[in-house]
Amino acid sequence: MTFNPAKWPRKLRSQEWFGGTGKDAIYHRGWMKNQGYPDDLFDGRPVIGICNTWSDLTPCNGHLRELADKVKNGVWEAGGFPVEFPVFSPSESALRPTAMMFRNLCAMDVEEALRGKPIDGVVLMAGCDKTTPALLMGAASVDLPAIVVSGGPMLNGHFRGERVGSGTHIRKFNEAVKAGEMTQDEFVEAEASMSRSAGGCNTMGTASTMASMAEALGMALSGNAAIPAVDSRRRMMSQLTGRRIVQMVKDNLKPSDIMTKDAFENAIRTNGAIGGSTNAVVHLQALAGRCEVPLSLEDWDRCGKDVPTIVNLLPSGKWLMEEFFYAGGLPVVIKRLGEMGMLHKDALTVSGGSIWDEVKDVQNWNDDVIVPTEKALRKSGGIAVLRGNLAPNGAILKPSAASPDLMVHRGRAVVFEDIDDYKAQVDLEDLDIDETCVMVLKNCGPKGYPGMAEVGDMALPSKLLKAGVRDMVRISDARMSGTAYGTVVLHVAPEAAAGGPLAIVQNGDMVELDVPSRRLHLDISDDELAARLAQWTPPVSRPAGGYAQLYHDKVNRADEGADFDFLVGRRGNDVARESH
Structure with a gap:
C-alpha cells in the first residue's frame, strides 16, 4: 500500500526519531536499515509496536510468535510499519515463587519500552494470567493507542x-x-490429556477471565476472548487487529478514551456473569490505578452483587472454553447484560464504536453453555466483598464457586502461620480439625509471601477427604487460581505481614462468615483484639536485596491492586531528546 503522510492529521511520534536529515535521524534510520528496511518505511507512516510476551517457558504464550506474524500482515496491509519487541514474560506454570510477583516487573518493562522507543501505537500480545493485566497496565500509564490480542484457550482435555x-x-x-x-x-x-494444544487454560480461569476483561473493557476486538488458540479464526482476529491499530493511531484513540469508569463497571458485571476469577479484582484494581479511574471494592460489590452467573463453565459449571466459543462467546454475555439493564451501552471500544453496537445482533447457539437468566448458576454472582474486624480493608469470596450451605458459617479456627506451616501440618493424623472448622492461613499476602501466591484454596486434610468432606471455609491473605473452587475467603486486607488482624488469629478462636451480610468477624472483644495487635511483632524473615526487596518495600495492599506505589497513575509518552 502506498503511504501518503499528507493524509495524516498530525506529525507522528515516531518522526521524533526517524524524521528529517539531522545526525540523530540518520543514526536511528541507519541502524534500523541493517535489517533490510527500505527508505520509504521511514516517510512518516505509523510505526506499530508488537509487544510480545512469547516465551518457551510461558506455555500459554508459546504460539504468540505465529500470531504476531499475522498482526504484522494486518499492519502492512493498513499502511503501517510493524516492529516486534519482547518484554518480560511471567509464566504462570513455571515461575517461582509466583508469577504475580513479576506482574509489576512486566508492566514496568512495557511502560518503559513504549515510552523510550519510536512507537506510535501498540498491539499487546498476551495470554498467560499475568501478561494481560501487565501489558494493559504498562500501556495505560503511557497512553499511546493500544489494542489487545489474546492467545486464546487450549482445546478441551x-x-x-x-x-x-x-x-x-x-x-x-x-x-x-x-x-x-x-x-x-x-x-x-x-x-497427557490436560494440555493437548497451544493456548491458555480451557476453564474460566484467570487467563480466560482476563481476556474477557480486556474485551469487556473495550480494549480488544469483539469476540477476541474465547476463540481457541489453534482455531484459524484466532489468526484472522490477529490480522484484523493489526489493521485496526493503524486506524486507531490515525484517530489518536487511546486507552484513556476507552478505559473509563463506565468501562470498568462493564467489566465487573461481565466478571460476575461469566463466573470469572477472583484474580480479576486485584488486576482491575491495579489497572484502574494506572488509568486514574477511582475504583474501590465497594464498586465490585455494588456492580456485581445482583449479576446472575449465566456461563456454565468450569470451575463454576460443567463446560469449557471451546463450548463457550461455539455458543457465541463473550459478545452473547455482554448482550445479555445490556438486555438486563446492566451495561453502559455507550462505552467506547477499540473498534471506534460503542460496546452495544458490537454485540446487539449476536445470537446464543447453546443455552446449556450460556444459560437463560432464569436458570442462572447463581442468581447473585459477582464477587462478594466482606468486611469486619478480621478484614478492615476488605476481603473477597467468589459465590459461584462456593458451597451454598457454607455461605453462613461459624467455626473454630485452625491456624497455619505460613505456607510451610500449612504443608507440615495439614495431613497429620493428629491435627485437631473437623469439617466444621475454619482453616486460616497467614503471611501469604503481597508482602508476606512476596507476590501473594495462589495458595488460598488450601487442600483439605487427607483424613477429611477420605471421610467424604469436599469443602470447608478457608480464609487467607493469599490469592487462588481462577481454576480453583470452594468456599474460600481471599485477599484479606490489611495482610498479616503488615499487621492486619489476620496476624493475631489463634487456634480455637471462633470465626463467623456471613456472605449475605458481607461480614467476616473474629469473635473476640475489641479490647482483646487491640491487646493482641499491640503485642504483635512483624515476621523476622524478609527479602534481602534484589527485585524481591523492591516488591516487598513498594507493593501496595491487595484491595489497591498490589501495584507498586510509585507506578500508580499515568505518566504519558513524552521522552527527552538525546544527542549522539
Whole structure:
C-alpha cells in the first residue's frame, strides 16, 4: 500500500526519531536499515509496536510468535510499519515463587519500552494470567493507542470419557488421590490429556477471565476472548487487529478514551456473569490505578452483587472454553447484560464504536453453555466483598464457586502461620480439625509471601477427604487460581505481614462468615483484639536485596491492586531528546 503522510492529521511520534536529515535521524534510520528496511518505511507512516510476551517457558504464550506474524500482515496491509519487541514474560506454570510477583516487573518493562522507543501505537500480545493485566497496565500509564490480542484457550482435555479442565481437574484428581479414589498412576496417566494444544487454560480461569476483561473493557476486538488458540479464526482476529491499530493511531484513540469508569463497571458485571476469577479484582484494581479511574471494592460489590452467573463453565459449571466459543462467546454475555439493564451501552471500544453496537445482533447457539437468566448458576454472582474486624480493608469470596450451605458459617479456627506451616501440618493424623472448622492461613499476602501466591484454596486434610468432606471455609491473605473452587475467603486486607488482624488469629478462636451480610468477624472483644495487635511483632524473615526487596518495600495492599506505589497513575509518552 502506498503511504501518503499528507493524509495524516498530525506529525507522528515516531518522526521524533526517524524524521528529517539531522545526525540523530540518520543514526536511528541507519541502524534500523541493517535489517533490510527500505527508505520509504521511514516517510512518516505509523510505526506499530508488537509487544510480545512469547516465551518457551510461558506455555500459554508459546504460539504468540505465529500470531504476531499475522498482526504484522494486518499492519502492512493498513499502511503501517510493524516492529516486534519482547518484554518480560511471567509464566504462570513455571515461575517461582509466583508469577504475580513479576506482574509489576512486566508492566514496568512495557511502560518503559513504549515510552523510550519510536512507537506510535501498540498491539499487546498476551495470554498467560499475568501478561494481560501487565501489558494493559504498562500501556495505560503511557497512553499511546493500544489494542489487545489474546492467545486464546487450549482445546478441551479428555480422560476416560470425562471432559478435563485445566487446573480444575488437577485439583479434583489430586483430592481423589488423597481420598484413595484414584491411584497415583492414574493421575500421571491423566496428565497427557490436560494440555493437548497451544493456548491458555480451557476453564474460566484467570487467563480466560482476563481476556474477557480486556474485551469487556473495550480494549480488544469483539469476540477476541474465547476463540481457541489453534482455531484459524484466532489468526484472522490477529490480522484484523493489526489493521485496526493503524486506524486507531490515525484517530489518536487511546486507552484513556476507552478505559473509563463506565468501562470498568462493564467489566465487573461481565466478571460476575461469566463466573470469572477472583484474580480479576486485584488486576482491575491495579489497572484502574494506572488509568486514574477511582475504583474501590465497594464498586465490585455494588456492580456485581445482583449479576446472575449465566456461563456454565468450569470451575463454576460443567463446560469449557471451546463450548463457550461455539455458543457465541463473550459478545452473547455482554448482550445479555445490556438486555438486563446492566451495561453502559455507550462505552467506547477499540473498534471506534460503542460496546452495544458490537454485540446487539449476536445470537446464543447453546443455552446449556450460556444459560437463560432464569436458570442462572447463581442468581447473585459477582464477587462478594466482606468486611469486619478480621478484614478492615476488605476481603473477597467468589459465590459461584462456593458451597451454598457454607455461605453462613461459624467455626473454630485452625491456624497455619505460613505456607510451610500449612504443608507440615495439614495431613497429620493428629491435627485437631473437623469439617466444621475454619482453616486460616497467614503471611501469604503481597508482602508476606512476596507476590501473594495462589495458595488460598488450601487442600483439605487427607483424613477429611477420605471421610467424604469436599469443602470447608478457608480464609487467607493469599490469592487462588481462577481454576480453583470452594468456599474460600481471599485477599484479606490489611495482610498479616503488615499487621492486619489476620496476624493475631489463634487456634480455637471462633470465626463467623456471613456472605449475605458481607461480614467476616473474629469473635473476640475489641479490647482483646487491640491487646493482641499491640503485642504483635512483624515476621523476622524478609527479602534481602534484589527485585524481591523492591516488591516487598513498594507493593501496595491487595484491595489497591498490589501495584507498586510509585507506578500508580499515568505518566504519558513524552521522552527527552538525546544527542549522539
